[in-house]
Amino acid sequence: MQTGCDMTIESDAIYDENHILQFWCPVCHGSSLKIEEETLHCPLCFACFPVVRSIPILINDSKSVFAVSDYIDRGGYEGVAYGTQTDRQRGVRRLYRRMAQRLSEFAIPTSHVTAEAALAAFCRDRSVRPRVLVLGAGNTRYDEPAEVIYTDVAFSPGIGAIADGHDLPFDDGSFDFVLAVSVLEHVADPPRVVSEIWRVLAPEGRVYAATPFLQPVHMGAYDFTRFTPLGHRRLFRRFSEIDSGMALGPGVVAGWSLRMVLANLFPSRRWRAATSFVCLLLSVPLKLLDFATRRNPASLDGAGGVYFYGTRQEVALPDREIIGLYRGGFS
Ligand SMILES: [Zn+2]
Known part of the structure; x- marks a missing residue:
């Protein structure tokens, strides 16, 4: 080697x-x-x-x-896991894959505090262009007045460096804002990665992270961990909270579960794909239910994903205080 x-x-x-x-x-x-x-x-x-x-x-x-x-x-590390195979398909197969991807990505917004909104508000409040680091950027790009460096473990247009979150190639305090959307489930040691985020952030720097909770495995072997809302809060205990909550609702979870149950009845790959597509269609009304449940704090207990938006601080939040932050259905 x-x-x-x-x-x-x-x-x-x-x-x-x-x-x-x-x-x-x-x-x-x-x-x-x-x-x-x-x-x-x-x-x-x-x-x-x-x-x-x-x-x-x-x-x-x-x-x-x-x-x-x-x-x-x-x-x-490109391929199916990073969605790059979609564009290599032609004809009906390409149409099918694109429709399946659209249906799969459809979800009711459960919070107005998205990565885009948080970064936009942060940039608006600054007189100088903030330095922003995006981890696991994929093809996501932000159109904000900021000095943004995009990193990932796979190549994509506009990427600044191939970097692993466990050992970020940046000096202490290099950034004002770090984004990690759908990243922490794919790393072997999430506390280590969050420690690196903390290290490369300037004092008062901010982090926005969204991570799956009740989601089936995706991206194959490169999928390690899930977080409850409080588990996610504890991960960011050296940050004071600006906002946190549900990134994906229980309706999305129900759609995923339906697909896992029905599609896996069939050993044949072709039948599994066909059933998966039917399940994606059937999951649309389930996802629409998130309109009704997104304001109910009890929904957090069954969220598909959670987000945390916070400011870097020196002192870690004690576990006893974290327990007190629970706001789900068992309150
Ligand atoms: Zn060295």
């Missing part, structure tokens, strides 16, 4: 000095990275990071589930 400085590097990247200085060693966290012969390297621990498709691969190879060599040898 190729690692470090021995790798073949495919790059036409041109970086200016200021851009390079944004990146910090994800291995020792002790120095900014320098560029040398189209490789980024750490002058402190001598770790090397290749640049592929003009994107620096800033992964701590010895600790991450993502291998640096895979970005060179296999083109990275």
